[in-house]
Amino acid sequence: xxxxxxxxxxxxxxxxxxxxxxxxxxxxxxxxxxxxxxxxxxxxxxxxxxxxxxxxxxxxxxxxxxxxxxxxxxxxxxxxxxxxxxxxxxxxxxxxxxxxxxxxxxxxxxxxxxxxxxxxxxxxxxxxxxxxxxxxxxxxxxxxxxxxxxxxxxxxxxxxxxxxxxxxxxxxxxxxxxxxxxxxxxxxxxxxxxxxxxx
Numbered sequence: 638x639x640x641x642x643x644x645x646x647x648x649x650x651x652x653x654x655x656x657x658x659x660x661x662x663x664x665x666x667x668x669x670x671x672x673x674x675x676x677x678x679x680x681x682x683x684x685x686x687x688x689x690x691x692x693x694x695x696x697x698x699x700x701x702x703x704x705x706x707x708x709x710x711x712x713x714x715x716x717x718x719x720x721x722x723x724x725x726x727x728x729x730x731x732x733x734x735x736x737x738x739x740x741x742x743x744x745x746x747x748x749x750x751x752x753x754x755x756x757x758x759x760x761x762x763x764x765x766x767x768x769x770x771x772x773x774x775x776x777x778x779x780x781x782x783x784x785x786x787x788x789x790x791x792x793x794x795x796x797x798x799x800x801x802x803x804x805x806x807x808x809x810x811x812x813x814x815x816x817x818x819x820x821x822x823x824x825x826x827x828x829x830x831x832x833x834x835x836x
Contacts, residue, residue, distance in 0.1 A: 639713075639726070639817065640697075640726055640727065640728045640767060640813060640814055640818070641696070641698065641720075641722060641726045642695050642698045642700060642713075642716060642717065642722055642726055642727045642728070642832060643665060643668070643697065643698070643699050643700070643701075643719065643727075643729075643730070643810065644661075644665070644699075644700040644701070644702065644709075644713055644716075644727065644729045644730070645661035645662045645664055645665075645666070645677075645680030645700075645701050645730045645731070645792055646649055646662070646702065646709050646729060646730065646731040646732075646754040646755075646819070647659035647661050647662030647701065647706065648705050648706050648788075649701075649703045649705065650678055652786070653789070655788070655810060656774040656788050656790055657787045657788070657789060657790075657791060658706060658732055658787040658788055659732075660730075660732040660773060660799070661709060661730040661731040661732060661754075661769075661773045662701055662732070663728070663799075663803075664730045664769075664771060664779050664803070664806045664807065664810070665699050665700075665701060665707065665730055665810075666701075667689070667804075667806070667807050668743075668804050668807045669687045669689075669699055670690060670701065671807055672821060674687040674688070674689055674699065675791055676699075676701070678773075678807065679746065681715070681719075681768055682700070682712055682715045682716050683702060683703050683704045683711065683715070683721070683766070684700045684701060684703055684712045684713075684715075685700070685701040685703060686698060686700055686715065686716075687699040692713060692744070697756070698716070698720070700712070700713065700716055702747070703761075704719065704820040706753055706754040706757075707753045707754065707757055708753075708755075709754045709757045709758060710757035710758040710759070710761030710762050710788075711757065711758055711761050713729075713758065713761070713762055714761040714762050715759070721816055723734075723765075724762050724763050724764070724765040724766050724767050725766070725767075727762065727767065728760060728766065728767040728768075728769055728813060728818075729754065729755075729765040729767070729768060729769060729812070730750075730769040730771060730810070731752065731754055731769070731771065732766070732771055732772075732773045732787065733750070733752070733770040733771060733772055733773065734751075734774050734776070734783075734787070735750065735774055736770055736771070736772030736773075736774050737766050737771060737775075737803070738746065738771045738773060738774060738775050738776050738791075738795050738799065739774040739798040739799070739802045740770050740773065740826065740828055741767065741770060741771050741805075741806055741809055741825050741828075742758040742770045742772075742822075742823040742826050743752060743767065743770070743813060743818055743821045743825055743826060744767075744768045744770065744822070745765065745766070745767055745768065745818060746764065746784075747768070755768070757784075767813065767818045769809070769810065769813065771806065772779070775788070775792075775795060783814065797822045799819075809824075809825045812825070
């Protein structure tokens with residue numbers, strides 16, 4: 638089953654733009670911009686949607702749930718049902734604390750790992766969607782609450798790494814879409830942190 642619905646997770650609203658928790662939004666925004674796609678808010682799905690006509694007979698959809706992170710699964714369930722797509726046709730880009738900044742890993746199984754957006758997906762959609770896990774892992778002050786950390790902005794040095802790797806993240810999504818998750822997994826999961834110096 639090939640992926641035809643690509644979702645980025647994040648929180649709507651200007652106050653959340655550019656935060657660590659919105660990295661999924663950032664990456665699907667970059668993919669949409671690279672492909673010249675326009676976003677349209679669709680109230681029935683509680684999501685912003687971009688239609689991607691790849692070639693005659695092949696359409697993909699980009700989505701940014703506007704339900705806030707903790708209820709992302711509800712919006713994506715509606716989209717899957719409307720387009721009559723199985724869960725395997727869904728790929729979700731989201732931030733991951735367990736992965737270094739600048740790296741991405743592709744997986745298809747596992748728990749929510751403390752990520753409320755993924756927990757909502759598992760509740761509403763079930764397992765089997767492709768996980769496009771974008772690293773935000775970095776040392777944080779011992780006194781800083783985890784929620785404050787993920788809802789905070791990247792440090793200047795971290796933001797530089799994100800900016801340098803944004804094209805790599807977008808190309809990785811293209812690889813996932815065009816060649817399947819196994820190929821993407823084999824290619825992207827082998828990247829090392831020092832690759833960020835060459836991005």
